[in-house]
Amino acid sequence: MRTIDKRVSPPAKLAASLVARAATLTLAYEARCKSRLAASLDTGEEVALVMPRGTVLADGDVLVADDGALVRVVAQAEAVLVVRAADATTLTRAAYHLGNRHTPVEIGAGYLKLEADSVLEAMLMRLGVQVERATLPFHPEAGAYGGGHRHGHDATFAEDYALAQQVFAQRHGHAHDDEHGHGHSHEHEHEHEHGHEHDHAHGHHAHDHAHDHEHGDADCCGHNEPHSHKPR
Numbered sequence: 491m492r493t494i495d496k497r498v499s500p501p502a503k504l505a506a507s508l509v510a511r512a513a514t515l516t517l518a519y520e521a522r523c524k525s526r527l528a529a530s531l532d533t534g535e536e537v538a539l540v541m542p543r544g545t546v547l548a549d550g551d552v553l554v555a556d557d558g559a560l561v562r563v564v565a566q567a568e569a570v571l572v573v574r575a576a577d578a579t580t581l582t583r584a585a586y587h588l589g590n591r592h593t594p595v596e597i598g599a600g601y602l603k604l605e606a607d608s609v610l611e612a613m614l615m616r617l618g619v620q621v622e623r624a625t626l627p628f629h630p631e632a633g634a635y636g637g638g639h640r641h642g643h644d645a646t647f648a649e650d651y652a653l654a655q656q657v658f659a660q661r662h663g664h665a666h667d668d669e670h671g672h673g674h675s676h677e678h679e680h681e682h683e684h685g686h687e688h689d690h691a692h693g694h695h696a697h698d699h700a701h702d703h704e705h706g707d708a709d710c711c712g713h714n715e716p717h718s719h720k721p722r
Contacts, residue, residue, distance in 0.1 A: 494561055495540045496554040497547070504560070509552055510558035515539075515684065517604070518568045519594070519628045522547040549627060565627035569606035572626070575619040584619045593628035603628060 494515075498504060514532045521527060523546050527539040537555070541547070549565035576579035585602055588595050593610065596603035604610065606623065614621050 491536055491538055492559070493538045493540055493556045494553045495556065497541065497545070498552040498554060499562075501552040503549060503604075504552060508560060509562060512552065513560045514562050514564050515553070516564040516566045517547065518566040519630065522563070526598050532564075546632065549629060565629060567625050569626050570603050570624055570626050570628050571606055571611055571614070572622045572624050573602040573604070573614055573619050574600060574622070580618055584614055587613065587617065596628060596630045604630075668669070 501509060513535075515529060515537070517527075517529065521529070524539070525541045525543045525545050528536065530536050530540050540710040547553075547563045549563060553561040553563065555561060561688075573581070573584055575584065581602065582601070585595065585597070586604055587601065588604060588610070591610070593604055600703075603626070605628065611623075613622050
């Protein structure tokens with residue numbers, strides 16, 4: 491079984507005659523989002539698709555097999571909803587609600603296109619747009635931050651969620667440390683006011699900070715007389 495593991499970018503680097511003679515691999519959008527896939531060329535030959543994680547193949551992409559042969563990607567016609575509206579504001583509102591649900595959407599001149607979904611179809615009709623069921627190739631917008639669409643069950647989604655949890659834990663831990671540091675400084679300031687030995691208190695860095703903050707210096711806070719500590 492041959493392995494397909496490279497993509498020519500951009501395909502324009504290749505002679506049109508070479509691309510025209512290349513074998514074709516027809517895939518629906520969901521399959522074009524997978525980086526690991528057992529597939530069949532349109533000739534019937536079984537191949538293994540092994541692409542870098544996050545790759546989303548598009549109609550017309552040219553791939554290279556491990557033997558150097560070229561393979562051209564073809565977007566398969568699939569069940570979609572084509573959305574149109576009487577005015578731009580209504581169509582924009584529909585696009586907003588679809589984006590709010592992280593729905594992959596193809597945006598064209600005067601229309602939106604999405605994978606067929608009865609729940610989304612009902613929502614769109616309530617928004618006052620025209621919805622037509624069709625069987626067409628689907629070319630949704632690429633994600634603004636790269637990659638394709640992700641669902642909650644994707645492995646990459648789980649990794650992103652774990653990373654988000656790690657960042658939250660780091661920030662929470664930092665905030666806790668800050669609170670602990672302020673409490674520690676205040677404690678030593680309080681002890682100093684109640685008669686702890688002056689030499690010991692000034693040997694502690696945290697107390698130095700608290701003492702300076704409370705009394706300030708003559709230039710900033712108006713203390714013109716030298717401050718002295720006397721045991722009570």
